[in-house]
Each structure stands twice: as structure tokens, then as C-alpha cells.
Amino acid sequence: MSHTVVIGAGQAGFSLVAKLRALGHEGKITLIGEETAPPYQRPPLSKAYLLGDMARDRLFFRPESFYADNAIDLRLGEAVTSIDPTTKTINLAGGLLVYDQLALTTGSTPRLLPAAIGGTLEGVHSVRSLPDIDAIEPSVQEGARVLIIGGGYIGLEAAAVCAKRGMKVVLVEMAERILQRVAAPETSDVIRGLHVSHGVDIREGVGLDHLVGDTHVAGAVLTDGTTLELDLAIVGVGIAPATGVAEAAGLNLDNGIKTDAEGRTSDPSIWAAGDCASFPYKGTRIRLESVQNAIDQAECVAENIMGAGKSYIPSPWFWSDQYDAKLQIAGLNTGYDDVVVRPGANGAVSHWYYQGETLLAVDAINDPRAYMVGKRLLDMGKSPSKTDIVNPETELKALLKP
Numbered sequence: 493m494s495h496t497v498v499i500g501a502g503q504a505g506f507s508l509v510a511k512l513r514a515l516g517h518e519g520k521i522t523l524i525g526e527e528t529a530p531p532y533q534r535p536p537l538s539k540a541y542l543l544g545d546m547a548r549d550r551l552f553f554r555p556e557s558f559y560a561d562n563a564i565d566l567r568l569g570e571a572v573t574s575i576d577p578t579t580k581t582i583n584l585a586g587g588l589l590v591y592d593q594l595a596l597t598t599g600s601t602p603r604l605l606p607a608a609i610g611g612t613l614e615g616v617h618s619v620r621s622l623p624d625i626d627a628i629e630p631s632v633q634e635g636a637r638v639l640i641i642g643g644g645y646i647g648l649e650a651a652a653v654c655a656k657r658g659m660k661v662v663l664v665e666m667a668e669r670i671l672q673r674v675a676a677p678e679t680s681d682v683i684r685g686l687h688v689s690h691g692v693d694i695r696e697g698v699g700l701d702h703l704v705g706d707t708h709v710a711g712a713v714l715t716d717g718t719t720l721e722l723d724l725a726i727v728g729v730g731i732a733p734a735t736g737v738a739e740a741a742g743l744n745l746d747n748g749i750k751t752d753a754e755g756r757t758s759d760p761s762i763w764a765a766g767d768c769a770s771f772p773y774k775g776t777r778i779r780l781e782s783v784q785n786a787i788d789q790a791e792c793v794a795e796n797i798m799g800a801g802k803s804y805i806p807s808p809w810f811w812s813d814q815y816d817a818k819l820q821i822a823g824l825n826t827g828y829d830d831v832v833v834r835p836g837a838n839g840a841v842s843h844w845y846y847q848g849e850t851l852l853a854v855d856a857i858n859d860p861r862a863y864m865v866g867k868r869l870l871d872m873g874k875s876p877s878k879t880d881i882v883n884p885e886t887e888l889k890a891l892l893k894p
Contacts, residue, residue, distance in 0.1 A: 494519035500597035501525025503786040504766030511794035575741040600731040600767040610703025634658030643670030647728030666699035753803035755793035822867035823853030851875040
């Protein structure tokens with residue numbers, strides 16, 4: 493009987509094994525995870541779970557009985573030390589596993605602060621895993637002083653939760669503005685205003701020089717010379733694809749584990765999906781860090797393990813919840829040269845990214861209609877005129893007509 497092994501028990505790993513069984517895969521399936529908790533959702537960790545609005549067991553995709561019921565050997569708390577593609581074996585602390593097909597859904601790891609600037613002090617936290625959030629939660633108390641390092645989505649979501657819990661929040665972003673890498677100035681302006689209205693002290697063009705403390709963080713010195721007294725620090729300076737085991741196995745890398753359009757790596761028996769995988773897209777190569785990509789790419793790989801021979805063509809979408817605002821993003825804005833702003837009702841707004849006359853992406857803030865229409869337009873390959881978008885009399889749904 494054939495044996496398919498999946499390394500990495502996050503969103504992509506869970507989606508892949510569940511899809512294999514749903515497709516009628518009759519061989520053995522093993523899912524290996526380093527964490528002791530069964531596969532769980534990550535997005536609520538830094539929001540509803542940290543706020544105390546979501547119970548721990550609601551994070552799990554399925555109860556543990558699901559895996560036994562579907563003949564999936566779920567092996568938790570096990571780290572893979574190496575892979576030997578020649579003998580098709582996986583080295584674990586508990587011994588060897590032999591595979592016929594192997595999928596790497598190893599995800600990503602947070603970028604950490606160097607020890608030389610205080611990154612290993614107690615009270616310095618990342619926001620990535622369930623243990624990370626469980627470690628932060630006791631310190632998230634009204635009146636506590638927190639420094640958020642990084643003005644991307646992770647840092648901003650953490651800042652929103654801390655502010656809602658009554659903490660004194662300072663957020664620093666080394667770049668000229670928050671969200672500079674991923675969004676237009678217009679979106680940055682809206683999100684900045686939202687945080688300032690909730691009392692967050694946002695400092696742009698300013699970074700962390702070093703943290704202060706003997707064993708526990710007690711303060712920070714910023715690059716402009718400012719000093720802060722702190723109770724904790726949260727680091728949100730990005731993530732890196734977890735490629736260590738793939739690299740050691742001799743697989744090709746390119747901003748992640750390099751795959752072809754079907755998700756196959758440089759070894760024909762090894763596949764990759766999710767945050768860790770880079771794949772061909774519109775003449776270039778990309779890696780997407782999103783729940784949508786983890787699910788869709790993993791399910792495509794499952795189909796291809798079953799022999800479908802299907803190319804993965806993503807329809808990218810993302811979201812971020814901050815306070816009572818929902819930012820929904822459709823498409824990829826890479827290469828945009830113009831942003832069209834469309835006000836919505838009750839303070840909602842959408843930002844439409846164009847390259848020339850071609851629509852690339854839409855950011856919609858509390859405007860689900862603009863998001864849904866924008867996403868459908870992108871899926872259809874249609875680019876409405878900028879004049880129509882900016883005109884408040886334009887009925888967005890009418891833009892979907894042939």
C-alpha cells in the first residue's frame with residue numbers, strides 16, 4: 493500500500509490530507525507536526541483568541557477523532573531531522589518513516605530580533621503560533637506598556653488587540669509609513685488614522701535600536717534616541733519560509749521551496765504547498781502568505797498526487813481585522829502606477845490599483861460590495877475604466893455585465 497507523508501500540520505498540511513481522503517485516496521497517510529496541538533487556525537490567534545473571545549478548542553480545524561476516523565496518522569510533537577530522497581526515508585526522533593509521496597507544508601517562521609539588541613530577553617514575543625499567544629496573554633493587561641516592532645499586518649493587528657485591552661501602545665515602523673511593502677499610501681493613511689483614533693502612538697521612519705533589561709525587557713531605545721519604559725515587546729517584522737529540511741535534502745530553493753505549476757519540487761516524489769512554496773505565476777515566480785493560498789494550493793497538490801496533472805492558478809485574496817474595521821484585499825498590487833479612490837457608505841472606502849488601464853488589485857475597508865465586485869472582475873480578467881470606478885453614480889455590480 494502506498495504511503496503519503498505530509499510534513500507540517502498547519503493550514504496547508506491539514507487541507508492536503510483532508511482533500512486526499514475526500515478524493516478517495518486509499519493509501520496510508522501520515523501528517524507530522526512539531527507542535528503538540530492538533531492543526532489549528534492561525535488568523536484568530538492575534539485577534540479573537542488573544543482578546544479572549546474565542547475558546548482554544550474552537551481554533552482546531554477538526555477534533556482529533558477526525559484523523560482516526562479518516563485513517564490519517566496524526567503525529568504531533570515530532571520534529572523531522574532530515575529527509576533522504578534517494579531512499580525515500582524521513583528521519584524522526586522516534587525512528588525512520590518510508591514514503592512513496594512526500595509533501596512539504598512546513599509553513600514559515602517569524603523573523604526574530606538579534607540577541608545583541610535584546611531579542612532574547614523575557615517579555616519579547618513573536619505572534620505566530622498558539623504557544624506564542626499563550627505566552628503573551630498574561631501580560632496583556634490594562635495599563636501595561638507595550639512596544640510593537642513592525643507596522644505590517646501582524647504588528648497592526650497586535651496593536652489593535654492591545655489597545656482594545658487598555659494597554660499603552662507604541663508602534664514603530666522603520667519604513668516611511670506603515671504597510672509600505674504591501675499597500676498604497678491611501679490605505680496606510682486610513683489604517684493609521686484608525687489606530688491613532690484608538691490611542692496607538694504610531695512612529696514611522698523610526699526603528700528599534702535596542703531593548704533594555706537584565707533578564708526581562710524593561711525598556712527600549714529607538715533609532716531617534718527616544719527611550720521608552722516597557723512591560724513587554726511584540727515583534728512583527730515579517731516571516732521567512734521554513735525551508736531548512738528541504739534545503740538539507742538537496743531540493744531547489746527560490747524564495748521558498750521551488751515548485752512547478754503543479755506543486756512538484758525538483759524531486760518528482762516530493763511536493764510543496766503553502767507559505768513555504770514558491771511557484772510560477774504570470775511569467776514570474778511568487779510565494780503567497782495567506783490562508784486562501786494555503787488551502788487552494790494544498791488541495792491542488794492533493795489532486796495532483798492523485799494524478800490530476802492540474803496547474804495551480806491562484807486568485808489571491810487576503811483580509812485583516814483591526815478594531816471594528818475589516819480590510820479585504822483582492823489581487824496582487826505589484827507594479828501598480830495609479831490608485832483610484834472610491835468612497836463608500838458610512839465611512840467605507842475602496843482603493844483600486846491599476847497598471848496603466850489594467851486593474852491589478854482592490855483594497856476595501858468596510859466595503860464588502862467593492863471587495864466582492866473587485867474580486868470577480870479580477871477573476872474575469874476585466875478592467876473597468878477609472879472614470880467608472882471613481883464616479884459615485886456607478887453601480888458596481890453593473891461592471892460585471894458582459
